[in-house]
Amino acid sequence: MGDAPLTVVGLGADGWAGLPEPSRAALHDAEVLLGGPRQLDLLPDDVTGERRAWPSPLVPALPGLLEEYDGRRVAVLASGDPMFFGIGATLARIAGPERLRVLTHPSSAALACARLGWGSEHVTVLSVVGRPLDALRRALAPGARLLVLSAGAGSPSQIAALLDDAGWGPSRMTVLERLGAADERVVTGTAAGWRGESDALNVVAVEAVPERGTRLLGETPGLPDDAYVHDGQLTKRDVRAVTLAHLAPRPGELLWDVGAGSGSIGIEWMRADRTCRAVAVESRPERAERIAANAAALGVPGLKVVVGPAPDALADLERPDVVFVGGGLTRAGVLDACLDALGPGGRIVANAVTVQSEAALAAAHAAHGGELVRVQVSRAEPVGGFHGWRPAMPVTIWTYEKENLP
Ligand SMILES: C[S@@+](CC[C@H](N)C(=O)[O-])C[C@H]1O[C@@H](n2cnc3c(N)ncnc32)[C@H](O)[C@@H]1O
Structure with missing residues (x-):
């Protein structure tokens, strides 16, 4: 060339x-x-x-x-x-x-920060040019400053509607149009009260303010269970946090979440870093739809959902850095296909609740090594006027890293 x-x-x-x-x-x-x-x-x-x-x-x-x-x-x-x-x-x-x-x-972000008096090192910049708006939800925290590169004249009102819908209607919004031109214009308001037309060339600045009662989510894995829409097929909060610790996401890595259920593992993997990617593999179409909805609501709309049973559904996927197996362990070929897909240094984490799937993990541990851990969580629940510990079923976690030969 x-x-x-x-x-x-x-x-x-x-x-x-x-x-x-x-x-x-x-x-x-x-x-x-x-x-x-x-x-x-x-x-x-x-x-x-x-x-x-x-x-x-x-x-x-x-x-x-x-x-x-x-x-x-x-x-x-x-x-x-x-x-x-x-x-x-x-x-x-x-x-x-x-x-x-x-x-x-100077970039549009540099010009916008100059107009707003914002230190650019404290601003999260996002683009909605050819990318889904739902990614904004991940960046919402009280007082957070966001700069959104617009896809066009319609972006400011779409961003305002999303903020209002997510419970962030009081957020302060500033639309900065044609920055640097003689006819530059800056319009300020709140997301909930946003009206009016914008020029096609604009950036949107948001200072995030939640409504009273808006659920605020933390940065670390182990989001509350009711942050997800689910039918019971959900790795529960405490076990999810431990599982993510074993998965140990690093920037830029791709995860396969096999038997994804409600999608919570892939979603929290992607929330760990903006460059983390995940594919959720789920055989039931109604669950796959729920995974996509949960991913959008929790600000990681880039989660890819593949509908179909493993191992067949894995055949054409991009090779992963890390695999999580949350379902399908007793199905012939699933664990082997996941292990085969990993390159040197690749990691696998698999969770088992039933005796049969635990036996599959014990066999994998005997064949390959790695670490086996069993966690059991008990929750305090009312017993008469007191509280007693209600144990959940124990979960066995197998973690294994493939040898990284020079
Ligand atoms: C593909 S990005 C390119 C960004 C560009 N390289 C920069 O340095 O700003 C295009 C988006 O940048 C924003 N943008 C670029 N120039 C702008 C200007 N002068 N005033 C307002 N927004 C601008 C708009 O949101 C536009 O949709």
Whole structure:
């Protein structure tokens, strides 16, 4: 695909007027200018290179475009900071970072923080451009400051409706439109009272304030059982917390949650870090629907749900870093398929409640090693005017890490 340098130039809403001299010089020098039609229109006539508007969809077309213009001086136009939710990172992935010369510009988030007086290191930035809005729910905590990159003019009212629906209607919302342009506009209100139209180019700032009585969730695994909609097929809170400790999610890892039930293990795995991914495998369609609803309500709409029985349903999935088996242990081939799917250093955690599934774990422990733990939780419940301990069924947990050979 060539190795000629590619210059990526960040451009604000004020266009040419806001560009520093090195960026202007790079654009004057370019033989070919690639960018969105709106950005190309911001260039003055004395920028004489051939102008080529991005095709849609852009990403699949990029390798061909770079090939076509190989050997010519190419400048790529980007909005704001090209490396912030922008074309820069995509180009680095496709063409290689060493080919890029990035002339940056303040991002919309930097401009928004400047207008709001917010320290940008304390802000959670999310994008709803091509991504589900429900991810906002994960970031809601009293006083949290969020900046949401909008998908368009409709995003502010959709964000307001979601906040209101989630019990965060009193949150303060500021919509910052066309930041940096002469006609920049900043509109403030509350999520519950949000009215009015927005410009298509906007970011939404949220200072989260819950309504009285809104359930506040903690950051660590072991969410309350009633945070989930379930039919009883739920790994209960205390055992779930212990199970997640054994699973030990690390950033970027992919989990298979096999026999996912209500989805709580995959959901809490994904809540551990924004880069953690999970696939929930569940044979019953009505449970699969519930898993997707629980994932959306708890702010991890990216959880992938696969309907079908293991081991067959596992065959075409992306290989996992870690597997949890919460159901199907006594079904022929399930545990073997999970172990086979793991690469060196991969981890498996399996929970058993019945005598038969516990026997399967004892056999796995004898064959492979690892750690066997049994937990039994008792809960205080009213007995007459007093309280007594009501024991839940014990749960056996097998944890095993595949050898990581050099
Ligand atoms: C694909 S992201 C690109 C972000 C860009 N690279 C940056 O540095 O801000 C596009 C989103 O950024 C936000 N955005 C970019 N420029 C903006 C501006 N001047 N004013 C308000 N929002 C802007 C909007 O939410 C828009 O939908």
